[in-house]
Amino acid sequence: MIYNLIIKFLYMLLNLIYLLVVLLGLICIYVFLITYKSNSRNNTYIIFLLLLIVLKFFLEIVFNFNKEWKPNFSFAPFFMVAYPATFLYFKSLVLNIKRYNYKEILHFISPIFVGSINQINNNYNFLGDYSTLIFLIFFILFSLFYTFSSFLLLKKQVWNQNSNIGLINKQNNLIYKWTLILFSITFIATVRIYFSIYYEFNHEGLISSKNFLWISALLWIVIFSYLLYNPDIFLGFNALYKKIELQKNKTFSLLEVWILNHDVKINNKQDELLKEKIVPDLLNNLKEIENLVLFKNCFRNQKITQKEFAENLNIPKSHVNFIFKYHSKISFNEFKKIIRVYDAINLIESGYLKLNTLNALAEKVGFSSYNPFFTSFKEITGLSPHKYIKELQFK
Known part of the structure; x- marks a missing residue:
């Protein structure tokens, strides 16, 4: 009896944490939408990224409240688009560019394609026993590529910025701290997914990467709180010009x-x-x-x-x-x-x-x-x- 009450309490606490992520994420998205015209290209990617995070935790709340509902659709592979979205956000952060390069859409083709193949395979199992291994290898390579690309980009163009003008240096330091925090948390979240996959593979056999999701939830609460505490980030680099x-x-x-x-x-x-x-x-x-x-x-x-x-x-x-x-x-x-x-x-x-x-x-x-x-x-x-x-x- 006591054990069941503790389990129910933990589930309720988990849902409250997920709900807090959703609410803070929606507030941040609203603020980004307000400043959208000031930095539309940059804000498009961060809004897209935040929408993905909000959607992910909203779905977790829905699934937790209705455990009997099992949709014939796998959402997880499609969330890989968060990696190119994060990279493109970092890439556009330092630039005051108002026009879009539609070639950047190519970054999202492979995760959408793999997610679609995964969904078809769930229905017809045409890849056989190797399907899980194939998708795991793709995810690991894909996430490592964009994580490493983001690191090199930030190290070269953001983390080495310096100015003798205090006002400019203050802005540079703000963006430095923000990108360092966002990159660190996305890196930790990726490591969390790796551990979750390893744990599920050895204990449950069903790969969903949902174990230890509360860690990612707490990390995103930190991100959203930091954004709201430092609204100048919404303007991006060259904030004084903007x-x-x-x-x-x-x-x-x-x-x-x-x-x-x-x-x-x-x-x-x-x-x-x-x-x-x-x-x-x-x-x-x-x-x-x-x-x-x-x-x-x-x-x-x-x-x-x-x-x-x-x-x-x-x-x-x-x-x-x-x-x-x-x-x-x-x-x-x-x-x-x-x-x-x-x-x-x-x-x-x-x-x-x-x-x-x-x-x-x-x-x-x-x-x-x-x-x-x-x-x-x-x-x-x-x-x-x-x-x-x-x-x-x-x-």
Whole structure:
């Protein structure tokens, strides 16, 4: 009697864990759908991946509540599409590409084909006694290939990203931690499946990979919670560029740059006196700065100085110094660098390079030559200009 009660309690607890995975997954999918247009190509793959996870655990809840229902259909092999979906999500994470490469559909053909063959074999058993072994070998090779490919991709293009600009480095560190956590958990989940298959093969003879599924459920709860706690992940890499685009024409486009708090700590008496003059009109000055750099493109002037910048704003240079000292997370020179790279990306995506060279682009946005443009572009976007253009053309 007590044993039966314990078993029922454990089943109920298991279903509650699965239900929590489903609910958190649906919330994450909803948030991704809200930000879909800001990063549609990237978000498509992560939404697809999360839908697969939600569907998997929803089916487990259904099966647990109705153990007598045994559909004449095997869902498990089709969930292998999660591996290429994860790889393609990682692949698209670092790029701000809006167009789709429909050749990527080829990644999903083999798991769908094998899943279909598995279903036909369940009905007609045309593969005989070797069917289980064939499908196991395919699954192991398939999962290892995409797991290893994801590891190489992340190690090369994400985990080695670094920048001297604190604001950019903060974003890079966020994506680094996110991809490391997601990759680690998908790797652990894959190992869990291997152990489950081994256990079932030696104890039950029926391969379903459902044993120890609660481990995967707990891991996905961690993933979903991390996503909701760090919403900037929904924007992906180059988040600052995307945020500027999303917030353009709103009150502030560069919210990630500015410190709007009026009660900043002042270092000296001279700055205390300046604060009394600047703070009352701070928001208007920040709006004017954004208008000057984003819409009037004042930084296309290669030789513009902080004094000339202040003259364009019709405020003293000391006020500009104060703003970038106390109300900006980056220096004036870093600010110029970011805006010029942002300007370059806009021109690239507008087709500027169809009639012009990269050297011309570098000079157009305000760099003195190609070399500092190359260094700044790679530091801020994580890609060289040639690599960025190549990826843009390829996609």
